[in-house]
Amino acid sequence: MSSRLQVEFAGVPFKNPVVMASGTFGFGREYADLFDIEQLGGISSKGLTLNPRSGNEGIRIWETPSGIMNSVGLENPGVEGFIAKDLDWVNSLDLVNVVNVGGHSIEDYVQAVERLNDVNLDILELNISCPNVKQGGMNFGVKTDLASEVVRTIRKVCKHKLVIKLSPNAENIVDLAKACEAEGAEGISLVNTFLGMAIDINKRKPVFNNGYAGLSGPAIKPIALRMVHQVSHAVNIPVMGLGGITNWQDAIEFIMAGATVVQVGTATFMKPDKALDIIAGMERYCEENNIANISEIRGIV
């Protein structure tokens, strides 16, 4: 691999700009058995909360045209469980270690982030947008003033590089991103899943126990791309773009829209090492178009 894909994000060097999206890759162990995950740029961990969570009851995944809806409900071992079992392993890999943190109250966020202050990681990605958990992230990610409050509070306690993961369900995603920047976030990632719904017409009930669930995959790509374009042209901090990226052409589009790093999520379910195909394709594209470094085309659209 040449240096064509090397980028820097908020001062963190990436050997290539492809990160596995939170919730689709666990902590990497399962996929490490299947392919050389050190060829990736980084991994964003399964979303962690202060305490372990067993997640939602009922159906958790539903296929849609060109996408999937999920309602996992942040099943995770908690920050302490992650530190005890997986953190050292992730840190031992030649990868950017992005640790994703969610919460149900500002106090939960603060305690989880404070605990993570004691350990090594590269970037802390704050999930203010998971739409799955009742009374959860949704509120913080929809209203600009609530997002500002949580980012302001977390920025004061967080010793790590802080990236805020935005919800596409935000009332005004550009204003919300600007507020995150103003409160001291070092980067933005977007978008999380879109709130969707499916109904079981035989039972005459929603498919998901929570009623609504998060839509991801190729179905959301055009909207995600538009939001990444808007946000990355409105802020001066770097952006990780995601939402339905399935092939290298999609990834290049997100870079041209203004993303420094891209995240691949749902596509991994098509083929475990889909992200490696994306990296290879991006490299080839740069080579064929005499692009010495991918940053030359960042935000050119």
Next chain:
Amino acid sequence: MATVLKNIAVSDDFYLLKASGKFDGKMGQFCMLRAWDEYPVLSRPISIFDCDDEGISFLYKVVGQGTEILAQLKEGDDIDVQGPYGTGFPDVKGKIALVGGGIGVAPLHLTAKVLKAAGNTVDMYLGFQSEALLKEDYEAVCDNLIINIGGYVTDDINPAEYDYILTCGPEIMMKVLYNKVKGTGAQLYVSMENRMGCGVGACLVCSCKTSGGNKKVCKDGPVFKAEEVFADEQ
């Protein structure tokens, strides 16, 4: 990428597909099958019916978009066979009964074959709604084949006769069996089903509640001790 060696309709909506390649498929494991590019998004988890030097076979029922595409495959077509994945049936010893219902009979073929080859006595109780699937194939891999059409296969078995009972089928059937087996001394293993995403234990959409906390059907299972998953149920 594997090649389809054969793909035949064995009954209405039920197909037997064999793909080329050397696979270390174990009893009760599954593969993620895919014969399309990007859409539908998810690959399809399908139990291993048989596995030999020539390739790996899957008995499947057409239930939706993915299996409809699989059913159209012809000899020589490409198919992506990811896996084998999951924790299947244990390599038990003794007098063994395999109880299957509907398409749940699929993983019991390889299971019977392996357990019988290891010198165990293997009886099979298979229940179908209207028509037995691949009767001769099942007969060839067990000592006694008991088929039930249209009734309750769980009525046919006396659990006290067995050391181990392994089952796969509708959850209601497996629960009935669990209640019947309880207290007989036979040990029951069940193959659970759930909607899957990644198939490898990363995405947690197939979590199931067990006495030991949440477990992943795709990785910790699909096979569990019955009391781990049904102990709280009536």
